[in-house]
Amino acid sequence: MALPEPLIDPALFEPFFRWCVKPSCKRDEEKREIEAQQENEARIAALRRGEQVKRRDLTLKASPIRWTKKEGRLNEESEKPQIAIAVILFKLLPSAHFALLVYLLGFLLNSQYVLIME
Numbered sequence: 001m002a003l004p005e006p007l008i009d010p011a012l013f014e015p016f017f018r019w020c021v022k023p024s025c026k027r028d029e030e031k032r033e034i035e036a037q038q039e040n041e042a043r044i045a046a047l048r049r050g051e052q053v054k055r056r057d058l059t060l061k062a063s064p065i066r067w068t069k070k071e072g073r074l075n076e077e078s079e080k081p082q083i084a085i086a087v088i089l090f091k092l093l094p095s096a097h098f099a100l101l102v103y104l105l106g107f108l109l110n111s112q113y114v115l116i117m118e
Contacts, residue, residue, distance in 0.1 A: 023078070031065050
C-alpha cells in the first residue's frame, strides 16, 4: 500500500488474470463440481441404506481438491502455456518492479516454510 505505484501495472493485471490464473481456476471449479456431485451421490446412497450422514452445514466449504496422479500430470501439461504467458508478461514489468516482486514472493515462501516447520 505504501508503494508509489503498483508492482504489476494495471494494464498487465487483466492479461495475467485472464491467461494465467483464470484457466486454473476454471479447472479447479470443474473438479469441485465433480467432487460435489460424487459426494451428493454417496450421501444419497448412505441415506438409502439407513446410515447417518454428517450435516453439510457443519463441514468445511472449501476443502482441498483431490487430484489423481493422472489429473495432476494433465494439469501440469495444461499449465505450460499459462506459465509461458506469465514469463512473457513478467518480462514486460520494469526491472525494479520485477526484482521487488521476486523478493516479496521469496520472503513469503520462506515465511510459509518456517511456519510449516514449527
